[in-house]
Amino acid sequence: MKNILTRRSIRVYSEQNVSDELLNELLSEAGRTQTMGNLQLYSVVVTRSEEMKRRLAPAHFNQPMVMGAPVVLTFCADFRRTTRWAEERKANPGYDNLLSYQNAATDALLYCQTFCNLAEERGLGLCFLGTTVYMPQLIIETLQLPQLVFPVATITLGWPAEEPPLTDRLPLAAIRHDETYQDYTRERIDSLYEEKESLPENIEFVRINNKETLAQVFTDCRYTRKDNEALSETLLEALKQQGFLSE
Numbered sequence: 001m002k003n004i005l006t007r008r009s010i011r012v013y014s015e016q017n018v019s020d021e022l023l024n025e026l027l028s029e030a031g032r033t034q035t036m037g038n039l040q041l042y043s044v045v046v047t048r049s050e051e052m053k054r055r056l057a058p059a060h061f062n063q064p065m066v067m068g069a070p071v072v073l074t075f076c077a078d079f080r081r082t083t084r085w086a087e088e089r090k091a092n093p094g095y096d097n098l099l100s101y102q103n104a105a106t107d108a109l110l111y112c113q114t115f116c117n118l119a120e121e122r123g124l125g126l127c128f129l130g131t132t133v134y135m136p137q138l139i140i141e142t143l144q145l146p147q148l149v150f151p152v153a154t155i156t157l158g159w160p161a162e163e164p165p166l167t168d169r170l171p172l173a174a175i176r177h178d179e180t181y182q183d184y185t186r187e188r189i190d191s192l193y194e195e196k197e198s199l200p201e202n203i204e205f206v207r208i209n210n211k212e213t214l215a216q217v218f219t220d221c222r223y224t225r226k227d228n229e230a231l232s233e234t235l236l237e238a239l240k241q242q243g244f245l246s247e
Contacts, residue, residue, distance in 0.1 A: 004117070008166055010125025011065040013158030018070045018124065026118050033114035035107050039082050042108035044115075045143045047072040052142070059138040060131040060154065069156035074132070074139060075112040077104030079244075080148040095148065101244035105152045112153045125160035128153065134231050136238040147243040168196050 027044065035041065047053055048071055056074075057066045066072060079095040086093035094100075116126055132139065132154045139151045174192040184192075196202060197214050209217045219225075239245045 004120075006166065007120055008164050009127045010158070010160045010162060010164070011063075011068075011127050011156070012160070012162040013065070013069050013125065013156075014161040016070075016159045018158060022122070023071065026115055026122070029118050030111055030115035033110050035110070036103045040107065040111075041078055041082060041104035042111045043076045043078040043081065043149065044111075045074040045076065045145075047074065047143075055142045056139065059135045059142070060129050061134075063129065063131070065127050065156040066129075069127075069158045071157040073112075073115075073155050073157060074143060074151050075108045075115075075153040075155075076145060077101060077108045077150045077152050078148070079104050080146055083148055096243045098239075098245060100148075101150065101239060105150070108152045112155065116155060119157060123159070124157060126155045126157045128155050133235055136235060137241070140238065140242065145242070150239065150242050150244065168199055168202070170196060 023046070031040065047056060050067070053067050053069075053072055056072060057063070060066050079100050083093040083095050085091075112128075116128070119126055132151050136151050139145070139154075140149075143151070145151065170192060193214075202214050205217055206212070206214050209221050211217050211220065236245065
């Protein structure tokens with residue numbers, strides 16, 4: 001059983017199967033997480049077949065853990081089920097809008113995180129793929145997601161075959177604000193990021209990327225303005241296609 005303080009992302013998995021019995025147990029337990037209006041505005045697509053993982057992999061930049069994991073789970077914001085329920089019960093649904101997407105995406109992410117916590121407590125390893133919203137159209141087509149269903153999170157899941165080092169975290173003072181938001185002065189930034197920037201692995205990260213500071217690695221290499229703007233356009237188009245944004 002793992003502790004949240006020692007959790008780590010697992011990208012290499014053993015060949016041991018994750019039984020459907022265990023998976024269903026964890027998915028059911030995760031259903032007790034908080035949800036807007038008790039509507040459970042999420043669905044999860046379970047991918048086990050090699051063929052379907054192969055089709056999904058390009059949407060995640062062909063990261064090897066997509067093919068290497070026994071199970072890939074795609075968590076979706078889902079207002080279709082609730083809309084269909086309303087339509088079949090003489091109700092007039094109005095969930096084809098941005099607010100509804102936000103509510104459903106929040107529900108799906110809460111459900112995903114609760115599932116992750118439960119899975120890790122049982123000894124499973126997982127990796128959260130931030131690439132899910134980069135190329136949503138490919139995921140939508142591959143998983144045949146209908147209108148008012150949108151992928152918001154993907155995890156690879158299996159029994160760990162590695163124990164990577166823990167990654168660094170900012171101190172609590174970086175994220176806690178009492179009563180009102182306290183903006184970040186230069187002095188406060190220096191204090192909050194001093195430890196992170198002085199770690200040997202981050203110093204090496206700066207060196208191999210030919211940059212002057214760690215921040216430049218993120219702004220110039222990993223998450224650039226050009227990429228963010230292009231992917232934002234892709235995301236907006238996919239949201240329109242799935243019925244959450246008006247033309």
